[in-house]
Amino acid sequence: MAVRFDIITIFPGMFSSAMGESIVGRAVKSGLAEINCVDLRDFTEDRYRSIDDRPYGGGPGMVFKPEPVFDAVESVLSEVEPLADGRVRKIILTPQGRRLDQPLMRELAQEERIVMLCGHYEGFDERIIEGLDFEEVSIGDYVLSGGELPAMVLVDGIVRLLPGALGHPESSSRESFENGVLDYPQYTRPPEYRGLKVPDVLLSGNHAEIEQWRRQQSLERTRERRGDLLENKELQETGQEHDKT
Numbered sequence: 001m002a003v004r005f006d007i008i009t010i011f012p013g014m015f016s017s018a019m020g021e022s023i024v025g026r027a028v029k030s031g032l033a034e035i036n037c038v039d040l041r042d043f044t045e046d047r048y049r050s051i052d053d054r055p056y057g058g059g060p061g062m063v064f065k066p067e068p069v070f071d072a073v074e075s076v077l078s079e080v081e082p083l084a085d086g087r088v089r090k091i092i093l094t095p096q097g098r099r100l101d102q103p104l105m106r107e108l109a110q111e112e113r114i115v116m117l118c119g120h121y122e123g124f125d126e127r128i129i130e131g132l133d134f135e136e137v138s139i140g141d142y143v144l145s146g147g148e149l150p151a152m153v154l155v156d157g158i159v160r161l162l163p164g165a166l167g168h169p170e171s172s173s174r175e176s177f178e179n180g181v182l183d184y185p186q187y188t189r190p191p192e193y194r195g196l197k198v199p200d201v202l203l204s205g206n207h208a209e210i211e212q213w214r215r216q217q218s219l220e221r222t223r224e225r226r227g228d229l230l231e232n233k234e235l236q237e238t239g240q241e242h243d244k245t
């Protein structure tokens with residue numbers, strides 16, 4: 001199953017190099033993913049190609065105007081061959097959104113059509129969100145200058161979950177966050193480097209012991225660095241409501 005992303009942005013040039021390399025670049029070349037960047041300014045009608053305006057009620061900064069965004073979204077939706085069930089996921093990248101995590105990445109990796117709108121300035125005219133039925137997503141509790149890097153974060157995180165995108169099929173289910181814990185430490189040759197040794201157990205060839213050591217390292221690291229993940233995991237495993245905040 002292939003996924004198509006339509007990304008509406010005022011900086012389409014930001015995407016070409018980042019999305020042309022590595023796993024995402026390979027997925028695009030092999031037809032597993034399609035990434036279509038749309039320049040919002042192509043949907044303006046005035047000679048200044050303006051996409052923003054001052055906020056009603058006053059205050060600093062500018063706000064995305066509704067008209068170019070509605071036109072861009074409707075154009076994208078009309079160009080793409082609709083799915084049988086008409087399903088399209090529409091996402092606005094803004095710091096006000098639902099915080100992205102691996103469960104949301106997995107959910108989005110089930111979709112075949114994802115339209116993304118990259119935010120800037122003080123945000124969007126609220127009618128864009130209501131009238132076009134967008135969901136808002138943030139990639140974390142810090143502020144970036146625009147939604148382009150967050151959109152690329154989403155594309156990367158989604159594409160690498162698609163069957164066939166990674167070299168090794170097991171890779172994506174064994175890594176950090178997939179099991180609610182952080183990765184265990186990894187080593188490769190040589191067995192000793194600048195006086196630093198690879199733990200004996202990894203050289204032992206005893207697979208049961210290696211598994212046990214890795215599980216224990218994962219848990220220890222998670223407890224030390226990210227106690228919040230373990231609390232969520234316990235809540236989930238005891239069947240209580242998962243804390244979504």
Ligand code: 6GU
Nearest residue numbers: 093094139140142144150
């Ligand atoms: Cl989606 N946009 C911006 N501008 N800043 C962010 C973000 C998004 N997520 C975290 N910070």
